[in-house]
Amino acid sequence: MTHRRPFFITFLAPAVVTAVILAAALFEVLQYSVREFVPGSLNVGGFTLENFTRINRPIYWWVLLDTFYISLLTALFSLLLSYPVAFALVRARRDWVRSLLVSLSITPLFTGEIVRTFSWMLMLGSDGFINSMLRKLSLIEMPLQIMYTRLGVVVALVQFSMPVMIILLATAISHVDRDCEKAAANLGASPGAVFWRITLPLTLPGILSGIVVVFAWTMSAFSTPQLIGGGKVLMISNLVYLQGFSVLNLPFAATLSLIALIAALGSLVLMKSLTGRLEKRLAVR
Amino acid sequence: MTATSPAPAAVELVRVRKDFGSAVGVADVSLKIGQGEFLTLLGPSGCGKSTLLGMIAGFLTPTAGKIVVDGVDITDVEPYRRNIGMVFQSYALFPHMNVFDNIAFGLRMRKLPKAEVAGEVRRAIEMMKLGGFEERRVSQLSGGQQQRVALARAVVIRPKVLLLDEPLSALDKNLRAQMQVELSELHRKTGLTTIFVTHDQGEALSLSDRIVVMNRGEVQQVATPIELYRTPANGFVASFIGEINALPVARYERDGGEAALVLPGAGRLVAPAEGNFAHGAQVRAFLRPEHVRPALPGEDRPNIVSGVVAAHIYQGSHTITRVEVDGLGLIETRVTGADIVGTHPVGAPIALVLDLGDAVMLAANAGRIDA
Numbered sequence: 344m345t346h347r348r349p350f351f352i353t354f355l356a357p358a359v360v361t362a363v364i365l366a367a368a369l370f371e372v373l374q375y376s377v378r379e380f381v382p383g384s385l386n387v388g389g390f391t392l393e394n395f396t397r398i399n400r401p402i403y404w405w406v407l408l409d410t411f412y413i414s415l416l417t418a419l420f421s422l423l424l425s426y427p428v429a430f431a432l433v434r435a436r437r438d439w440v441r442s443l444l445v446s447l448s449i450t451p452l453f454t455g456e457i458v459r460t461f462s463w464m465l466m467l468g469s470d471g472f473i474n475s476m477l478r479k480l481s482l483i484e485m486p487l488q489i490m491y492t493r494l495g496v497v498v499a500l501v502q503f504s505m506p507v508m509i510i511l512l513a514t515a516i517s518h519v520d521r522d523c524e525k526a527a528a529n530l531g532a533s534p535g536a537v538f539w540r541i542t543l544p545l546t547l548p549g550i551l552s553g554i555v556v557v558f559a560w561t562m563s564a565f566s567t568p569q570l571i572g573g574g575k576v577l578m579i580s581n582l583v584y585l586q587g588f589s590v591l592n593l594p595f596a597a598t599l600s601l602i603a604l605i606a607a608l609g610s611l612v613l614m615k616s617l618t619g620r621l622e623k624r625l626a627v628r
Numbered sequence: 629m630t631a632t633s634p635a636p637a638a639v640e641l642v643r644v645r646k647d648f649g650s651a652v653g654v655a656d657v658s659l660k661i662g663q664g665e666f667l668t669l670l671g672p673s674g675c676g677k678s679t680l681l682g683m684i685a686g687f688l689t690p691t692a693g694k695i696v697v698d699g700v701d702i703t704d705v706e707p708y709r710r711n712i713g714m715v716f717q718s719y720a721l722f723p724h725m726n727v728f729d730n731i732a733f734g735l736r737m738r739k740l741p742k743a744e745v746a747g748e749v750r751r752a753i754e755m756m757k758l759g760g761f762e763e764r765r766v767s768q769l770s771g772g773q774q775q776r777v778a779l780a781r782a783v784v785i786r787p788k789v790l791l792l793d794e795p796l797s798a799l800d801k802n803l804r805a806q807m808q809v810e811l812s813e814l815h816r817k818t819g820l821t822t823i824f825v826t827h828d829q830g831e832a833l834s835l836s837d838r839i840v841v842m843n844r845g846e847v848q849q850v851a852t853p854i855e856l857y858r859t860p861a862n863g864f865v866a867s868f869i870g871e872i873n874a875l876p877v878a879r880y881e882r883d884g885g886e887a888a889l890v891l892p893g894a895g896r897l898v899a900p901a902e903g904n905f906a907h908g909a910q911v912r913a914f915l916r917p918e919h920v921r922p923a924l925p926g927e928d929r930p931n932i933v934s935g936v937v938a939a940h941i942y943q944g945s946h947t948i949t950r951v952e953v954d955g956l957g958l959i960e961t962r963v964t965g966a967d968i969v970g971t972h973p974v975g976a977p978i979a980l981v982l983d984l985g986d987a988v989m990l991a992a993n994a995g996r997i998d999a
Contacts, residue, residue: 522720525687528707529714530734530785540733544724 369604375597387594394598403582403599407606410579413493413568414561417500418554421508424501425553429512452506460570463499464490467571491573499567504557511556515549516542551618555611562607579603637696638663638821639684639789644693646679646845653679655845656693661789661823666815668824668832671842672868677825680842681791684823685714697788708737713787713820717794719778721766727753727777728762734785752784755817772803776810783818792824796831808834829869833857841865859988866914866988871948873920873959875913877992882907889913889984894955898930899984910992917948917962919986922972923979931982935959940969951978 376395379388397403432444451459466472469486477483489495519542527537565580572581579599587596639661646653654676661667669677682688684695686707694703702710713734722730731752735745753759756776766774775795782790792811796804812835815822826832832839833853841848841856841864849861860866867874878889880899887901889911897913905911923932935953946964949972953959961980972978 520718520720520723522716522718523722525685525707526714526716526720526781527722527733527737528687529685529710529712530781531708531711531737532733533708536737541722547724 372597372600375594376601378594380592380594385591385593394595397595398598398602403602406577406579406582407602409493409577410562410603411606411610413497413500413576413578414558414564416497417504417561418557420497420501421504421557422512422550422553425505425508425512426550428505429509429516432509432513433516448509449506451502456503456566457570459503460499460567463495463502463567463571467495467498490571491575493572493576495571496568496576496578499571500561500564503564503567504560507560508553508557511553512546512549515546519545548622551614551621555614555618558614559607559611562603562610579606637661638665638698639823640696641680641684642694642696644680644683644695645691646676646683646688647691652845654683654690657842657847658693659840659847659850661821662837664819664821666812666822666824666835666837668826668836668839669842670826670829670832670839670868671848672827674844675842676845677827677842678793679845681714681793681823681825684789685712685791686710711785711787712789712791713782713785714791715775715778715782715793715795717797719774719795719798721774721777721781723766725766726762727758727764727766727769730766730777731781731784734781738785748784752780755783755814756780771799772807775799775807779811779814783814783820787820790818790820790822792822794826795824796826797828804831811835833869841868843868860914860990863912863914863990866990871917871960871962872988873915873917875915875956875987877910877912880905880907880909880911880989891955894933894953897933897982897984899989900987905989905991911989912992913984914988914990915959915982915984916986917960919983920959920961921981921983922949922961922963922968923981927979927981929981931984932979933959933982934977934979937972937974937976937978939974942966942969949978951980953980 375387377390377392379391379393381388428444428448432441432448435441435444464471467489468474469488469490471490473489474483474486478486489498523545524537524541527541528534532540563580564578565584568576568578569581569584572578574581577585580603583596583599583603586592586599637660639659641657641659643656643658644654645656657676657680669680671677679688683690686702686705690703694701696702697710697712722733725733728749731749732745735748740748753762756779758773758776758780761769761773761777766777769777775798778795796807796811799807808831811824815835824832824835833856836853838850838852839856840850843864849856849865851859851861856865856869860869863874866872875889876891876894878891878897881888881890881896882901882905885901887899889897889899891897899913933953933956935951935956938950938952938958941948941950946962947966947968949961949963949968951959951961959980959982
């Protein structure tokens, strides 16, 4: 059976154009990464592999590791905080509760990253909301240092990623067959046992894709670590920025970008294969 | 409507009621179900049969009334403490577990020792002929096998009552017939008190010890399959169970040992005189297609009516012929074989003998059909 698809080429065109431009840009990054840095100039010199050998210094490896670490922490905390929200969102009996939860969890998605990060700076600073509240309650004497720490960055990134995590989890939770939960209860499972043995395993695909998406997303975070980390918490994007726009070493920035891209893709592939295997083992429809 | 069951009651429903807002889901149902009985709740969709089952399982809380199992009031007991097995319409097998783990689930929840779990599951697997499928994913099973896993999972916990919520409706016709046989074998082997919900009167008639016919949340009749078929309590039951011809409302006339139905526009039909209707009562007669037959050529006897063949519905072993009879409307007759299709084509005149001796006669107000 052959289908005639008269508009196929036409419809494909935008995707092709986008892909070509992306490929060209990546190629440009690639070719920058193998050029010499000419100090004091934006022009680059001849071919060299020096940028790649320069990567092999502990400081850069630490930034890369830190990026992994922050992304992983963000994904895990985002999951822990989002699951109850997503669950309540799907299972709420009253419509207004559901709409309220939807708007509360999705609206942040429509405020810019800068706006959200700035709000967190107001929250987390030495004179910020959290510190002044804690001091008013006499729980602390000296302000807690949250700004410019990994903790502060993770807190903001978790909030930043929660809408996406909630959407992915809510989709998974809404696909759980309620009859399976009823059947489990009928067979003697307490509400807790129903959750741990039925609901949670059946939402595992959503949990895994949520972790993967948030992890990958956080790997490329820039403004949050830039503003809240204030140069004290460096993620890979901040390092690229530093090299490219402060030191103006564009070739090395390109090399770092390439490394970041490879690291992100590599960890995604790794995660996909892990979750793929897990899912196959559980064979959830 | 009370029906006495010989064995002591395993399940007793006392004026159980369920309202959904202002709508009535189940209206004051009282019922005693005997130990080991196979009872069917039969009715069209929305009649309240599944709601009733849900209340027995504990997924729904009755608005009023109580549910007693083995002498214990379980109305407020949580579902997971009830020890009532249930097979869902969708089977609700756990997709992330294999066959063994599905069946073992209830036993593990009861914290049985591992060896005991394995033994019980093995027995259940053997009984349901699932040997060799232990390690299979439930998604790799056919509909019939999934059905058997669902049954095994429900009976392995030795429930006090087994609830079956339209378990055969998802199967194709041949498989359904086979599963009916297996269901009744399972019932015989386990002796479990079983409550079966269906809208399929054929399943109900072939499987049940007793049938509860429900409509609009109310119990219409509780009776054995044979009683139900022969002596339906009202027009709804008469027309819901099997095929039946509902004659128009008639005036019942009694003259000594003779009785007649006077139908406006169709004359007099001789009726059995043993009914307890008063002279002049408004009655309605219900007549099964097997009690209507084409008249033989030149046959002369009472209760022969004439009409025109409207349609033949050929069923293989028999043919259902619809005849438009003057004053009676469409009357169906059931004839063995297919000869009638040739002898009386559609549009041909035909004379029918109505065997009113086998008719069900109901007072006209009870003969209301509100299916």
